[in-house]
Amino acid sequence: MSSTACDDQWNEDRADVIGQNGNDGQHYGQLVRCGCGKRVKAGSYEGGFIAERGMCCNCYGGEADGPGMKFDNEKPRFDLLLADMPLALEAVANVLTYGAAKYADGNWAQVENAQRRYLAAGIRHELALAKGERCDPETGEHHLAHKLCSDLFRLELALREKAQ
Incomplete structure (x- = not known):
């Protein structure tokens, strides 16, 4: 056999x-x-x-x-990001673009106490959703896109710290 x-x-x-x-x-x-x-x-x-x-x-x-x-x-299958969630990626990119225009490219990485502040920002967007507000009034983008940006900032900072 x-x-x-x-x-x-x-x-x-x-x-x-x-x-x-x-x-x-x-x-x-x-x-x-x-x-x-x-x-x-x-x-x-x-x-x-x-x-x-x-x-x-x-x-x-x-x-x-x-x-x-x-x-x-x-x-990693990066193609799955585009194939499976193009709308979510576009919403996140819109939030990032808005932030870069308002502050500066990459400014998010220079924020003092970033982990704590981005955690708080993500919670604020979740709270807005829980209260029935779907989109951020300043950007017009879904609150989850803002929360994802906050979470991605936290993840990126954590991974950068680990790599050092």
């Missing part, structure tokens, strides 16, 4: 693959669920390569030696 990464049971016939890349194979018995729903042996052999992230060949991109292959399934 041949073994693939999608088999539920570990097959000792494929054990010769373990260790080819210099690892000890200790984690090879762990089953994980691939994005497609198949049970995948983390690090097992399929299609001529080790699926190190626990993805089957179909989800990883098919056979490793096939024509037109591009192994980018583990990279």
Whole structure:
């Protein structure tokens, strides 16, 4: 019986693959669920390569030696932002554009006590929504677009701080 990464049971016939890349194979018995729903042996052999992230060949991109292959399934899908939420992105961009015109490009990153102040700003926009006000009276944009900007500012600042 041949073994693939999608088999539920570990097959000792494929054990010769373990260790080819210099690892000890200790984690090879762990089953994980691939994005497609198949049970995948983390690090097992399929299609001529080790699926190190626990993805089957179909989800990883098919056979490793096939024509037109591009192994980018583990990279962020930025196209989903445009395809799935163009209206929300446009509203956020409108808020950012308004703020840049009112203050200056990138001014948001220079605000003192930014985490606390942007948290407060986001709460104010949520409160306005809870009270029945859909759009910010100054910009005309949805309050959630303003809240998202505040949250994105906080996230960006936190990620920048972590990177240092």
